Each structure stands twice: as C-alpha cells, then as structure tokens.
Amino acid sequence: MPSADHELPIALLNDQPALAPELLQAVSGIKPPEYEHIGLGSDTFTDTGPTEYRADTVVILGEPKRPDLAIVVENQLRPDPRKRFVWPVYLSTLRARRECPVTLLVLCPDRATSAWCRAPIETGHEGWALRPWVLNLAEAPAVTDVEKARALPELAILSTPANADGPHRKAVLTAFAEALEVTDRDRGGKYHDYVRSKLSVAARHCLEEIMQAEVYEWQSDFALRYIAEGEAKGEARGEIKGEAKAILRCLEVRGVAVDEESRQRIINCTDSEQIDAWLTRAVVAHTLDEVFD
Structure with a gap:
C-alpha cells in the first residue's frame, strides 16, 4: 500500500495543479509559459503490449486541446533502476499524445535519492539524454508570506516540514496555519496530520503557541478544534x-x-x-x- 510520504505530495498537486509550474520554476529557473487554463492530464501511458505505464500525476498548462506545456510529476522515495527506462516512455508518449513540449519533475525526500534521480538517462541515441528536474523536499523553499500561503496553500503545506526548524520557524508555521484556514475541512485535516507527524517537538509547541495566540482570529473548523484541544491540554x-x-x-x-x-x-x-x-x-x-x- 502506498505510504503517506508518497501519496500526500501527489495529492497536493492533484488538488492544486498550479503547484507544479511553481515547483518546476524553483528547481529549473525556467519560467513556465503564461497560461489561462491549467488542469490535470491522464497519468496512464499504455502501449499495445498491453503494458500500462502510470505516472504519479500529469499537469497540463494551456488549452487542453493545444497545451503549451505538459509536466509529468513523480514522487520518488528511493532509487529504482526501472524508472530510468520508464520515465523516457512517459515523456515520449505524452509528447506524441498532446503534441506539445513535455518535461519531467521528480520530488525526492532526501539528498541521496535526489542525486540518483538527477543523473542523466542515456537513451542510446547520440545526444538524446533525459535530465530530470529534481526537487529535494528536505530543501524545499520556505513560504513565510501569509498572502502567498493563502493564495497557494499547497506550496506552504509542502514546504513546512523542511523549514519548521529553520531560522524563520514562526513565520513558516504561521503561513502553514493560514494555508489551512483557506483549505476545506477534509483536506485541511489530512494535510495537518501529515505535516504535524513530521514536526519536531519544538516546532509542534511553536505551532500550538501560534494557534493559541489571541492576535489571530481563526475561523476554520480545524483551527477552532485545535484551539479547544490546546486549552484542554493547558x-x-x-x-x-x-x-x-x-x-x-x-x-x-x-x-x-x-x-x-x-x-x-x-x-x-x-x-x-x-x-x-x-x-x-x-x-x-x-x-x-x-x-x-
């Protein structure tokens, strides 16, 4: 059964496809094309074998019938030699299907797996090598701006575990709390449990203090429940x-x-x-x- 470490980052992308170009720009420095439409594409690539190849998720930028860019996103928890043969299939099949530029973004939990994923994949044809864009989630950029957290809550949620013990702990956790404020109850509870399971004791205490502080007037069901639990503990x-x-x-x-x-x-x-x-x-x-x- 897939673990929460694998499923949650993909769920964030499925809930908010705009997270994909944001992360892609963060790791590649390449600004994605301007788009009015963004959505999810099929994550299944099947040949006549029939062998089914399934990516974790696919994000389509631009008009669905004439997209400007397609991003294949994979969450890779550990090295898997098979992926060095499968990833080129994802891109070539999607490119043929959508007739648009395609790229590969891989999310990893640590430096060792990130280094493995960054290694060029030689296809055998001279000059044709796939070099995945890779984001080490342990080094995800911190989100400290409250307005950005509310505009793209999934980005704040994804980056919180990596930055909750950093120099901007309070700002990061405040942004995380604000992100949950604009997330619906079901997703908010799921995201909170995932992030809190990865926080240190000190970061959990800091989050409790932020939620209990009277300077904030939290409105969401999640926040009110959190405050009530904190008061009971107190x-x-x-x-x-x-x-x-x-x-x-x-x-x-x-x-x-x-x-x-x-x-x-x-x-x-x-x-x-x-x-x-x-x-x-x-x-x-x-x-x-x-x-x-």
Whole structure:
C-alpha cells in the first residue's frame, strides 16, 4: 500500500495543479509559459503490449486541446533502476499524445535519492539524454508570506516540514496555519496530520503557541478544534503543576528535606498518574525514598 510520504505530495498537486509550474520554476529557473487554463492530464501511458505505464500525476498548462506545456510529476522515495527506462516512455508518449513540449519533475525526500534521480538517462541515441528536474523536499523553499500561503496553500503545506526548524520557524508555521484556514475541512485535516507527524517537538509547541495566540482570529473548523484541544491540554498541565506543588508542600510540613534535583524531578513531571502516586505517598512518607520508590 502506498505510504503517506508518497501519496500526500501527489495529492497536493492533484488538488492544486498550479503547484507544479511553481515547483518546476524553483528547481529549473525556467519560467513556465503564461497560461489561462491549467488542469490535470491522464497519468496512464499504455502501449499495445498491453503494458500500462502510470505516472504519479500529469499537469497540463494551456488549452487542453493545444497545451503549451505538459509536466509529468513523480514522487520518488528511493532509487529504482526501472524508472530510468520508464520515465523516457512517459515523456515520449505524452509528447506524441498532446503534441506539445513535455518535461519531467521528480520530488525526492532526501539528498541521496535526489542525486540518483538527477543523473542523466542515456537513451542510446547520440545526444538524446533525459535530465530530470529534481526537487529535494528536505530543501524545499520556505513560504513565510501569509498572502502567498493563502493564495497557494499547497506550496506552504509542502514546504513546512523542511523549514519548521529553520531560522524563520514562526513565520513558516504561521503561513502553514493560514494555508489551512483557506483549505476545506477534509483536506485541511489530512494535510495537518501529515505535516504535524513530521514536526519536531519544538516546532509542534511553536505551532500550538501560534494557534493559541489571541492576535489571530481563526475561523476554520480545524483551527477552532485545535484551539479547544490546546486549552484542554493547558488545563491538564495546570492540574499536574498544582499537584506537584502539593507534594512539595506536604513534604515540607512533614519535615522531609528535598534536594534541588528531586524538586526539579517533581516539578517537571508531566505524567498525571505518577504525580498522583507521589502525592499519595508524600502524605505518609518520612523520606524521599518512600515517595519515589
């Protein structure tokens, strides 16, 4: 079964085809032709074998019957020698079918796979080699502009995991939250779960702070649910802190000395069951060992 790491980037492109020329320009420096129409093309290339060749997705720029450019997009998680024979088939078949220029954009999760995908594919005909355009998603350009995030939310979502621990963390995560604000409920929840699974603990905490900040008036179902969950977590943390203080007060009244290391152990504990157990023991304990053991 395809993994979320493979399916989510392709889902972003299927939901927003304009993401493809944006990414293509980012990695190639080539500005795509101006277009009034953009949409998805068939991702299936079948010969008379019949062997079915299926790309991850195809984006068509321009009039469907007379397109200006067709972009084959592949999300390649690891090297696969077979693709060096299949990718030229995608381009030649699509070029013959659409009678327009075609190009290949490959998304990769890491530097090693990106290097493998960038290697020219020699077809055997002199001077005819396919050189894929490759974007390492771990190095995707950061989206920090809120207006851009709202205009092309899929770009902000795709780039967030790579930049959430960078120097512009707060701006990146704010743009991510704004992107979700203009995304419908089903896709927003799916995109949020995918990105959050890739965030570090520090980045998750930063996102929580952004969502809880009163300077933003979030409106989406996703944001309101997130805020409610954050408030519930905050209340739970507050209860734990209160019990930790009760443990220390109880030990003080009973004349049990508490060293600084033990004090920090109690204050910093986030396990409610553990705190409850310590509090029960502290009521009758004569030593710290009786509390912790």
